[in-house]
Amino acid sequence: MGRVAGIKIEVHWTFVLLLIWVVFLDVQRGGTTASALMNIALILFLFVCVVMHELGHSLTARKFNIATKKITLLPIGGVASIEKMPENPTQELLVALAGPAVNVVLAFLLYLVVPMQTYLSLDAANLERLLSAPSFQTMLFYLFIANIMLVVFNLIPAFPMDGGRVLRALLSYSMGRVKATDIAASVGQVFAIIFFVLGLLFNPFLVLIALFIFIGAYGENQMVKQTSMIEGYQIENAMLTNITLLHPEDTIEKAIDLILAGTEKHFIVVDQKRIVGILYQKDIIGHVKYGSMKIKDIMKQKFRTVTKNEELKTFFDLVSKEGQRFFPVTGIDGTLEGAIDMHNVSEFLLIRSQLIQ
DSSP: OEEETTEEEEEOTTHHHHHHHHHHHHHHTTOOHHHHHHHHHHHHHHHHHHHHHHHHHHHHHHHTTOOEEEEEEETTEEEEEESOOOSSHHHHHHHHHHHHHHHHHHHHHHHHHSOHHHHHTSOHHHHHHHHHSOOHHHHHHHHHHHHHHHHHHHTSSOTTSHHHHHHHHHHHTTSOHHHHHHHHHHHHHHHHHHHHHHHHHTOHHHHHHHHHHHHHHHHHHHHHHHHHHTTTOBGGGTOBOSOOEEOTTSBHHHHHHHHHHSSOOOEEEEETTEEEEEEOHHHHHTTTTOTTSBGGGTSBOOOOOEETTSBTHHHHHHHHHHOOOEEEEEOTTSOEEEEEEHHHHHHHHHHHHHHTO
């Protein structure tokens, strides 16, 4: 959809299904074209509020030098692809609260323009009749209620939702981040089960939210545990040193033979001891019919390298930030000394987990 403050705003294609679902429910209730259009407008304005909520997180994270790749709108809400959450409890608390704080401000502004006394003074029958009549004023009232609900719902301590991150940040003041994450993730998974049951009984969207929470809580809990295991270790402790180097003039057929003969999947391309590219497995497989083609024609020339004395957790940060999962490793002087990839780091973590048991 474009960019706001340099952050890409994207809409997932399933968002259209939400609009279709809203119109379907309105038709079932005997609604008119005007009511259907108002409901669509309400959803669109609501998701503008959701984008502003996610921008609250993103721009606060930027204050701590943490970038956001994009904000994606889904039928169940918005997701800001923040590179990582701050490890400092105060910073994480501020980032987590920034989103709901935006909705509090929006609700307050709407409260100033919506004639609340008119709505509150009506009995149930007249209030229902007024709210069912499509009008701009009614839509603003619904947006006011929606923003209040966004604040309340997001502050439920269901990690990795905002409330769960607030819980972890508060726990981190009195215990380690690993234990705090473990507790917050467990609480989040309990809420996920509750949402799942409620979703089966009342609202299918709660089922999707439950799955998002359960999987997200488990995934981030594992990531924090892995990060704690590599504390104090450097890239050289987990890097590959017995690697095969290729030349730009080598053929794809040679790369295919190497894949079949060993366990290497990606290769560093070197010319006169200078790293000139990376040849990924997917590019090799995609060109198996062109065995005589030169590697230089399909190798990736845009890549990052890491130095062997960098902290190992830098690898995870780069994977999240760059999307690259295989890196050439150099010495301090820039000479190639090896490579590091997710598979080898996973093996390193497996060995570390066994040693500390």
